[in-house]
Amino acid sequence: MEKKKVLVIADLGGCPPHMFYKSLAEKFYVYSYVPRPFALTVGHSQLMEQYSVAVLKDTDFLQTVEDYEHPTSIYWADGEFTKSERQVADDIKRVARLFEVDAITTNNELFVVPMAIACEELGLRGAGSEAAKRSRDKNLMRESFNASGVAAIKSRRVTTLADFEAGLQEVGLPAILKPSYLASSIGVRKIDGSVDPSQLFLEVQEQLKNIPVPDSVTFEAPFILETFLEGKGDDWYDTDGLGDYVSIEGLMVDGTYYPLAITDKGGLIPPFIETTQIMPTSLDAEARAIIVDTARKACEGLGLQWCATHTEIKLMKNRQAGVIESAARFPGWNVIPQIKTTFGVDAPQLLVELLCNGQSDLLPNTLLEEPIRSSGNVHLFLSDFRDQLEVDGDETVLLFDSIEIPEELLVGDTQITSFSSLGKGTELNVNDFFEVLHSVAAVDLISSNAEDMRRSLLNIRTRSVLKLTPKKEKEAQR
Known part of the structure; x- marks a missing residue:
């Protein structure tokens, strides 16, 4: 049977590229379109090039960049993308027609809607444009859930502080405040009255200004306030x-x-x-x-x-x-x-x-x-090591050295299959609002049973050792 052609909208997030491209290339001809070249790591780019029949990058972006070097790691793309939802959908359609593909897919949360629009207009199978919008805008999502037979909860669309304060009266405490358009729990906060709710809202609103989002991402209100699920x-x-x-x-x-x-x-x-x-x-x-x-x-x-x-x-x-x-x-x-x-x-x-x-x-x-077999994955964050930290006075920036995982932490036949961590000398901010964007290490494991896996992962989270650059050495590096 002749191989079919699949277009991948390549961006950060979702299924790891080290599996995704290799898997698809085994059965399909892979074509890659990159709307935001600055959103790919060097490793992602290399895998994409290795397994794709062709790679096409956004020409508007390339016209403004003479020499772009991909970073070794990236969690959230720190760059401006000004194309509208309609423009991105049209770009995807042009590339799909150019390569005469049979399907389009992506691993990225932020391009789900324009991809769905393109599929619909090309007559290809996809999520459906309106359904994709409901899966992206958390206000529309919650309203759909409430109508679908799952446990309904109160929610309120929030744009301004006044909306938020009125919403609290309707939803009650405890509640959850979420950006309606983001992912990875970025900016999500529990409102329980332990701190002033209005001040917390203003702080989140201000801090989210540092998280760039493509102009193609649309939403009816920037926040949703909803009942906290206990x-x-x-x-x-x-x-x-x-x-x-x-x-x-x-x-x-x-x-x-x-x-x-x-x-x-x-x-x-x-x-x-x-x-x-x-x-x-x-x-x-x-x-x-x-x-x-x-x-x-x-x-x-x-x-x-x-x-x-x-x-x-x-x-x-x-x-x-x-x-x-x-x-x-x-x-x-x-x-x-x-x-x-x-x-x-x-x-x-x-x-x-x-x-x-x-x-x-x-x-x-x-x-x-x-x-x-059983498999597991754990990301370690600075917060996992709070009881190990020795912070002097108002010191907020530490220098990472290494993570030590003693062999005795692994239970039964559990084995570490991959380990990655920050580079030595990486700065760690103890007050980082967006800690979710900055894990210090990631570990993958396999085991013959889930119980040994669970105990091993718990041990790694609670008993691994974070090593920091000594203060004298850190001062010498300045």
Whole structure:
């Protein structure tokens, strides 16, 4: 059978490029379009070039840059992008026609809507433009959830301080304030009355000015204020060390939801920084069924047609499930590679086969529940080492040296398969508002069972050692 052609809208986020491009190139001809060249790391760019038949970069950007060097790492693209949603959709359409592709996909949250518009206008399978907008704008998302049969909660659109203060009267405390257009929990804050709510809103509003967002990202109000979902993980798990929420990855196939895998999470770093991913889940059969049913109602309620889904679900009292949010794309971190490691299913290949052909013999009919092995991933943040820090007076900037993970922290046959950390001498700000953007290390592991994996990851989070450049040496470097 002749290989089909897939266009990838290449940008940061989602399924890691080290798996994504290689997987797709095994079965499809890959063409890459880069709207924001400044949003790709050097490693991402090299993989894209290696596995793509052709790479096309935004010409408007290239006209303004004579010599651009990609950074070694990037979490959030710090650059200006002034094209509108309509302009980006038209650019995608032109590139898709140029290469005569059979499908279009992306791993990036911010280009989901213009991609969906382009697919719709080209007659290609996609999420659907209106559904994609509901999956991006958290106000529209919550309104869709409330109408879809999942547990409804109060919410309020917020633009101004007056909106926020009026919303608090309606929603009540505790509440959650979220930017309606961002991802990765950036700018999300719990409002519980412990600090002045109005002052907190103004601080978040001011700090978000430092987070650049493409002009193509549209929303009806910049914030959503909604009821806080109170978790109670003890009602779901018989073991400790796990968080009170999970994510579930799935696929939308002609408007019908197909679950793939549930990912257990470690505890959050305040306010809402994710730390740990474990697969397979330790939830029992009843709990898994509740999660799948909740995710199905949420994703089908958004009206999504053909796309990947990433749905986060709060584990509440008496096994009530609350939907946090759902995205029309694969998740970030190493969750998608973990599905392949744990269950042997290549989700990117499966998605693109569905987009190209409308069907696949490899599509699971039920949640994947027969693991080959357990896999885990943990990101370490400065907050994990607060009790180890020795900060003098008003000192706020520290210099990173290394992370030590003693071998005895690994339980059973658990093995570290990859480890990465900041470079020696990297500055760490102890008061960083956007700590979610700056992990100090990341570790991937495999094990023969999820319990040993869970204990190993908990050990790594609580007993790893952060080494800093000594103060005298730091002063000498200045």
